[in-house]
Amino acid sequence: MAAGLIRLHFHDCFVHGCDASILLDQTPTIRTEKTAGGNNMSITGFEAIDAAKARVEKICPGVVSCADIVAVAARDASAYVGGPTWNVKLGRRDSTSAYPDVAVTDLPSHNDDVETLIKRFKGKGLNVREMVALSGAHTLGDAQCSSFRDRIYSDGANIDGAYAGVLRRRCPLVGGDNVTAPFDPVTPDHFDNKRGLLASDQVLYSGGGVTDGIVREYGKLAGRFRDDFAAAMVKMGEIQPLTGSAGQIRRICGAVN
Numbered sequence: 001m002a003a004g005l006i007r008l009h010f011h012d013c014f015v016h017g018c019d020a021s022i023l024l025d026q027t028p029t030i031r032t033e034k035t036a037g038g039n040n041m042s043i044t045g046f047e048a049i050d051a052a053k054a055r056v057e058k059i060c061p062g063v064v065s066c067a068d069i070v071a072v073a074a075r076d077a078s079a080y081v082g083g084p085t086w087n088v089k090l091g092r093r094d095s096t097s098a099y100p101d102v103a104v105t106d107l108p109s110h111n112d113d114v115e116t117l118i119k120r121f122k123g124k125g126l127n128v129r130e131m132v133a134l135s136g137a138h139t140l141g142d143a144q145c146s147s148f149r150d151r152i153y154s155d156g157a158n159i160d161g162a163y164a165g166v167l168r169r170r171c172p173l174v175g176g177d178n179v180t181a182p183f184d185p186v187t188p189d190h191f192d193n194k195r196g197l198l199a200s201d202q203v204l205y206s207g208g209g210v211t212d213g214i215v216r217e218y219g220k221l222a223g224r225f226r227d228d229f230a231a232a233m234v235k236m237g238e239i240q241p242l243t244g245s246a247g248q249i250r251r252i253c254g255a256v257n
């Protein structure tokens with residue numbers, strides 16, 4: 001649950017800004033982002049956001065946006081699993097549409113090389129260091145077999161042999177696409193600075209690359225990783241917000257008013 005909420009904020013902010021567009025359900029006029037690209041059958045946390053929104057609306061109707069609730073939930077999720085906490089700036093408003101095509105083009109893929117990852121984050125105003133810090137969120141939660149199969153069967157030189165063996169027993173070469181494995185097999189539900197599972201995590205530490213030094217630094221200095229993660233989450237939460245009279249405050253998060 002905590003992992004899903006942190007990822008939900010990321011996938012909201014990277015697609016047309018932090019505007020809760022990811023929460024909109026499919027209707028005749030809205031094409032949902034929920035089934036687009038990396039979100040399909042993978043993104044979670046909607047029920048928790050809906051429940052929080054319902055409680056907030058009861059006390060204070062029409063004031064707190066769904067986008068702000070997603071941002072606060074990500075912060076609380078991090079703190080709940082032992083990760084850092086931070087002050088969430090509020091005042092985002094909600095979109096009146098969803099952007100599934102942007103989800104396909106703008107969300108990073110587990111197959112991206114380091115240059116592509118850097119470019120994607122730069123496109124959202126986040127620098128290399130912030131990208132590496134944010135990728136540290138992969139200390140939490142799970143990935144499906146389809147997200148790491150290539151790596152455990154064909155990236156022999158770049159993955160610990162015993163670790164790959166365990167993963168292969170879990171994730172067959174054919175089938176089992178939705179079987180999951182934890183990102184961090186030792187402490188899957190705890191926020192820390194340990195090893196990665198996806199190819200896109202490994203390319204951040206691959207011998208001589210621009211991000212290697214940062215990964216090494218975070219591996220040694222857990223406190224610095226936590227501080228940088230928190231600061232980068234604040235910055236990520238500022239991507240293209242709707243403010244003023246733009247957008248709306250949705251009454252329920254899954255539909256426009």
Ligand code: HEM
Pocket residue numbers: 002003004006007010041042043044108109110111112117134135137138140141142143144145146147198200
């Ligand atoms: C650097 C580029 C990134 C790539 C390529 C990437 C890719 C992925 C993939 C493929 C999964 C597994 C999905 C599945 O198999 O169902 C995943 C899970 C996850 N990602 Fe990322 N991600 C990136 C950055 C981030 C960032 C910036 C955050 C948050 C700040 C984040 C948070 C998470 C979390 C928490 C999970 C686990 C979700 C769960 O267990 O429900 N990721 N990511």
